[in-house]
Amino acid sequence: MNMEKTEAKALVDELAGHDSYPENVEVIIAPPAIYLDKLNEADLGKVKLSSQNVSQHASGAYTGEISAKMLKSCGVEYCIVGHSERRSYYGDTDQVVGEKVNALLFMGIKPIFCCGETLEERESGDFISIVSSQIESALFDLNESEFSQVTIAYEPVWAIGTGLTASSDQAQEMHAAIRAQVRAKYGEAIASVCSILYGGSCKPSNAQELFEREDVDGGLIGGAALNAEDFISIINANA
DSSP: OOOOHHHHHHHHHHHHHHOOTHHHHHHHOOOGGGHHHHHHHHHHTOEEEEESSSOOOSSSTTOOOOOOHOOOOOOOOEEESSHHHHHHHOOOHHHHHHOOOOHHHTTTTEEEEEEEOOOOHHHTTTTHHHHHHHHHHTTTTTTTTHHTOOEEEEGGGGGGSOOOOOOOHHHHHHHHHHHHHHHHHHHHHHHHOHHHHHEEEEOTTHHHHTTTTTOOOOOOGGGGGGSSHHHHHHHHHHH
16 A cells, blocks of 8 residues: 555556566556556556455445456456455455455456465464465365466565565475475476465565575565666566
8 A cells, every 4th residue: 555646657657668678577566456447548568457456256235345347347467365464454364365366267367366474383383384275275176277377476474564584495495385286286287387476575685586496486576666676676687
């Protein structure tokens, strides 16, 4: 929840006007929902639109909510679900997140599914099983075709907005475990192309080291994406 309209437009204009993004990198922005329709009408170049959230309900008496059909009508191609802040502040359980995934897929929008562990869970040593449980509960009712539309974003909750960052070894360990879980469920062909993003205080100074790891396919960028120069630097680090 950052930036009023003029600030947001200036940031997006700078990102959309950049003409040398790596060919192999997909650039997605997830602005507040109030800006989505206007941005859909703009020339975004290579940049694609994502929502930060969606209702699990198709329509009805859910004041303040935004449906997948509404997002689709605004040109949204992706949507973040299960972000740690949604889980923590708004009670998005694995079941609710799974329902949101299904709602998005029904409308042809690609979910960016977030999963991760708290500091307490990390220190308990059970962090891999905790993240695996989140994935299984919310995603593993999908068939192969549906799952192939999902991007997974691992966000260690203890490293979001705290200045802490998982080491590249910690990130790789979790990403490899996630890919192994996907492989066991859906097979090598799907696991090998499943995009698994890292989302925990990724910034220009550590992006390349993180992205060089075998199973880290990109980033879900928070605060660093509010500065165009920093965000572009992170994007270029994934070339």
